[in-house]
Amino acid sequence: MSHSPQSRLNTAAVQRRTVWTLAAAQVFSGLSAGSTLTLGSILAVQFAGAEVWAGASNTAVTLGTACTAVPLSRMALRTGRRVALASGLCGAIVGTVLLVYAVIIQSFPVLVLGSFGVGVANAVNLQARFAVTDLARPERRGRDLSFVVWAITIGAVFGPNLVAPGAVVAVALGLPSSAGAFLISAAGMIVGCAIIWWGLRPDPLLVRAELDADGKPVSGSADASSAGGWAVCRRYPAAAAVMVVMAGAHAAMVAVMTMTPVHLNHESATGTAEAGTIGLIGLTISLHIAGMFALSPIMGWLTDRVGAWRTALGGLTALLVATGGAAAFSHHTLLVISCLVLLGVGWSAATVAGSTLLVETLPAEHRVAAQGFSDAVMSFAAAAAALAGGPVMAVAGFPGVAVVAAAVSLLAVGVAARFAAR
Template identity: 55%
Template sequence: MTPESFPQGHVVRTLAVAQIFSALGSGSTLALGSILAVELSGSEVWAGTVNTAMTLGTAVTAMPLAGLAVRRGRRWALLTGLAAATVGTLLMVTATVVQAFAVLLAGAFLVGLAFAANLQARFAVTDMAPPQRRGRHLSLVVWAITIGAVAGPNMVGPGAALGNHLGIPPQAGPFLISAAGMLIGVCIIGVGLRPDPLLARQQLTGHSGTRARGGWAAGAAIVRRRPRATAAVVSVVAAHCVMVAVMSITPLHMEHQVGDAAHHPDTIALIGFTISLHIAGMYALSPVMGWLVDTVGAQWTILAGHVTLLASVALTGFGAHHMGMVTAGLILLGVGWSAATIGGSTLLVDSLTPSQRVPAQGFSDATMSLAGALGSALAGPAMGLMDYPGISATAAAVVIVAVIWVGRVGLEPTTKGL
């Protein structure tokens, strides 16, 4: 199969539609995670643990899923991630019904595999993409998440009604909708992702996946040898750490400001709406980011993203007691993450040869997820020590370090023609 005969448009459409439903499946966890953690654990210290478990699930499984992709293709890797996440959503229903904190964390860990699959999908669309359109194709698959990801948190209200109808706790209902979204995503990938783009690339380059070795150390070594690849990973790691830390603790901060969700039913709807706007910021402008990458370059897009992140944490820090400013800050937080992640992901692909890409991509996904897990884990204790403005200030420091690192990287030749 030649690049000209490969049905790239079909691959883009399949991955995009699957992203819609799998993102719908993960939205409830983002919206309700910190609240359920406090409710089931009995302490605000554990507020960030659900998002921590979810991001750890992504981090721990990113490299195994990358290895599975190398051996058997993107289709099997994505199917495995989404199927495990479906089980995770059902565990979260169970945890809410039986009030079991440990089960809640186990479910969140498995839901993290959906994020690992979604992260890998953005690279899958570049496997056979024309070099001059990699940024745009990658961004289209990321953009497709917008529909499901924005709708997901807003399923909290209908999900609560479903829970009441079924005689289970209202907060369990949204996770039933999540499970349905995951299952639809599994079906779309299982039926539609043929031919497999990574297997086609391996056939084209003569690189056999059965001979590939691609552990975490191998991916790290590949990235370390390429300054631009290192800058790409630093970009996405910093952006993801800051985004997850601020986003995961914001629902709890809003509950403090507006009122306890248990006694103020409108609070949970407000939180869901705010998180949905944040997720819209993450994904809705993705095509613009892809166009910027292909037009002005990945590095400039990355730097623009980090400047936007600085603006976002300035709003959340200085406007912590004004919900309008917090909401605006979360929207910009999503926009900055989008630019830095799409720019960084494209820069990583462009900086490496085809045989180097999958291990490096797995390393990047694992590292950014570990950084997100760390940010989420520290957000709860940090909330008690320095409150919401302090978290915003710490996030700003992380972004500044990334800006300095990326800005110092010189322009070395890339492999964009491969």
């Protein structure tokens, strides 16, 4: 199907609007990720009374992402990206309110339920990176995708540091100090939802469908169920390999990241760390999240220029070094923080390159189905890693968690190396 110069001009204008709208929304919706990471593990131990439950909150977050990734993709196919993304953020707002309530009544089950709701925001953020590729030119997919991923940096880095200002807000409202960070996160998600609802017009996925299918209904383009995603994997081995790479990177990163706040808190209590306050934990998570997102435009540029498989392989190698370093130097706080930053950088390279590959290796009619399925696989892998982190930490300590994460990273390196060599 041929398009006039005016049609191409309009498409380019829609793409620019899509990029900036999604980037702006990510700034605000990203606040929830950092604050939940900082407080979730500590509150879980506090409310449950046992360190074995340290990973419960982040497990619930990743399960929330995993269980809603495919439904959000199906909704996108039926109604477009705008409705799907905005609906997901509405669910996440409810989850954040539940976290506030959990702190008030000091309830472990409500904490887990609220964390599950916050996980929907992560599913929205993951889907947003694919939404920006709907109308992207092939030679700019990596950069457009990485710019939207980069926008999360602002909100996600500030999120872990909302504990102190949030405490002031909470005390002023007569609430427990730990509830304040979640209140600010809820406000950020409300703003992000409003930006998407009013800014993502026209809808990029609906425009893409009109360009590719002469205006046929989007719902008829693919099966976005889990079965449909599995069928795509079986038909396209390269796409399946990409999913393995991203799932491995995500699981390794989440396992170490989830247990780091508990480890630093424990090191402070035993007097073996240089510092172990909540402030240091917040700073550590902020630096880690900065590693995850701040350099993503560079990862997008490398993906477009060097090649997606090579960029993914480089990121996985960084993950392997970071997890190994965390295991070897677990009692040196500054080195642990450095490993957490490198862990984030490696995840960024693997995820940006992998997300771009998932678009490049599939025809348009199968992309949305594969995207939702891939996000679900990633999140279920991360949920398993977070859930296993608590028992592994209880038995083998933080070094044991890092060693397991290193083994997962090594498996992903092998898969990426095979395809990068082709």
